[in-house]
Amino acid sequence: MENGIPTLSQSYPMSGGDGPHSYTRNSSYQKAALESAKAKIKEAILEKLDLENPNPKPDLNVYKIADFGCSVGPNTFDVIQNVVEAIKLKHQREGTKGGNNHKRLELEFHVFFNDQPDNDFNTLFKTLPHHYHDHGVFSCAVPGSFYSRLFPRNSLHVGHTSYTLHWLSRAPEDVSNRNSPAWNKNSIQCTNLVEEVTDAYYQQFKKDIGAFLEARAQELVPGGLMIILGQCLPDDVPMIRTWKGVVTDMIGDCLVDMAKSGITSVEKAESFNLPIYFPYFSELKGVIEQNRCFSVEIMEEVKHPMEEMTLSIGFIVSKYRAIFHGVIEEHFGDGVMDELFDRFSRKLAQCPIDFKECQKDMQFFISLQRIVD
Numbered sequence: 071m072e073n074g075i076p077t078l079s080q081s082y083p084m085s086g087g088d089g090p091h092s093y094t095r096n097s098s099y100q101k102a103a104l105e106s107a108k109a110k111i112k113e114a115i116l117e118k119l120d121l122e123n124p125n126p127k128p129d130l131n132v133y134k135i136a137d138f139g140c141s142v143g144p145n146t147f148d149v150i151q152n153v154v155e156a157i158k159l160k161h162q163r164e165g166t167k168g169g170n171n172h173k174r175l176e177l178e179f180h181v182f183f184n185d186q187p188d189n190d191f192n193t194l195f196k197t198l199p200h201h202y203h204d205h206g207v208f209s210c211a212v213p214g215s216f217y218s219r220l221f222p223r224n225s226l227h228v229g230h231t232s233y234t235l236h237w238l239s240r241a242p243e244d245v246s247n248r249n250s251p252a253w254n255k256n257s258i259q260c261t262n263l264v265e266e267v268t269d270a271y272y273q274q275f276k277k278d279i280g281a282f283l284e285a286r287a288q289e290l291v292p293g294g295l296m297i298i299l300g301q302c303l304p305d306d307v308p309m310i311r312t313w314k315g316v317v318t319d320m321i322g323d324c325l326v327d328m329a330k331s332g333i334t335s336v337e338k339a340e341s342f343n344l345p346i347y348f349p350y351f352s353e354l355k356g357v358i359e360q361n362r363c364f365s366v367e368i369m370e371e372v373k374h375p376m377e378e379m380t381l382s383i384g385f386i387v388s389k390y391r392a393i394f395h396g397v398i399e400e401h402f403g404d405g406v407m408d409e410l411f412d413r414f415s416r417k418l419a420q421c422p423i424d425f426k427e428c429q430k431d432m433q434f435f436i437s438l439q440r441i442v443d
């Protein structure tokens with residue numbers, strides 16, 4: 071949000087439906103990280119969520135929970151289940167203290183699934199767990215960019231977002247500008263090898279995350295929690311030294327090869343830059359701590375359960391196809407995906423990734439509490 075005007079955000083949905091290339095069937099990597107953070111989310115709610123501020127009146131026992139950038143499921147369903155269970159448990163525990171009657175009332179939950187308007191919400195709602203209503207969980211979609219306001223003031227008790235905030239509202243303009251020192255001539259991502267490119271991406275990231283926090287600060291009730299999970303880089307590890315950096319550059323090489331073969335244009339290949347930035351941990355810490363509306367309750371690394379594994383070519387190709395589907399089709403048009411990911415698969419077979427040689431990225435867990443003004 072800039073001067074009260076919503077920041078324009080481009081939209082690159084994950085691959086929809088439930089077919090072999092869908093995010094639904096190719097998001098086990100993100101799911102594994104969410105599993106490993108489950109206990110932390112529960113703990114953050116048990117220890118920190120303020121039950122008095124969210125529900126000051128005895129007849130208001132409805133908790134409002136939003137998952138920002140929920141995609142198509144099923145990961146978002148596990149997240150919501152976990153948050154609902156944690157709030158119920160907290161109520162049970164606190165309700166037994168001091169004979170507080172209102173805390174014994176049956177709880178109900180209003181769950182908001184947010185993503186960009188062209189996210190496949192149909193698949194999400196078709197696969198919504200049937201037992202939701204029996205457990206007092208009512209849900210709806212909230213389409214729109216999380217870089218601007220999506221909810222009324224003081225209306226949410228818990229916000230959650232996972233594997234989303236590296237998606238910028240747009241790729242920085244200068245990285246596609248031939249006349250700029252930040253022209254990202256040799257890559258489709260921020261490799262962290264060219265200072266001007268890194269800086270352009272970092273400035274955009276800072277602006278975007280600032281807008282995200284500003285919007286959430288208005289929407290969360292005082293004492294409410296914002297939980298953020300995602301991926302960043304240890305301070306001394308440039309993106310290009312991680313296996314994810316290596317495979318992303320390989321996809322860029324395949325696009326250049328396709329341009330050379332006339333399948334797409336050189337101009338298109340050269341002007342393509344992913345609107346993605348993985349900050350260094352200190353950068354992330356800096357922007358989070360700069361905000362004045364939330365207290366930082368937890369900010370720490372979580373181990374990814376698959377970080378020591380050698381991932382198969384099939385796994386890597388499917389994971390990246392599901393994630394990059396929207397952004398690649400938007401730039402190169404329909405009909406390039408099969409060719410691109412066949413080429414990518416062959417390249418990976420010719421030059422296998424040496425996972426032991428690559429440096430590790432970092433998964434982070436952040437719990438923020440809305441300060442009571």
Ligand SMILES: C[S@@+](CC[C@H](N)C(=O)[O-])C[C@H]1O[C@@H](n2cnc3c(N)ncnc32)[C@H](O)[C@@H]1O
Nearest residue numbers: 083100139141145185186215216232233234237
């Ligand atoms: C990698 S998926 C993560 C999905 C899910 N949270 C998970 O952990 O499996 C990233 C999601 O963020 C969404 N996203 C990216 N930028 C967004 C924005 N500005 N507003 C809302 N959603 C956004 C994408 O559309 C996509 O569904």
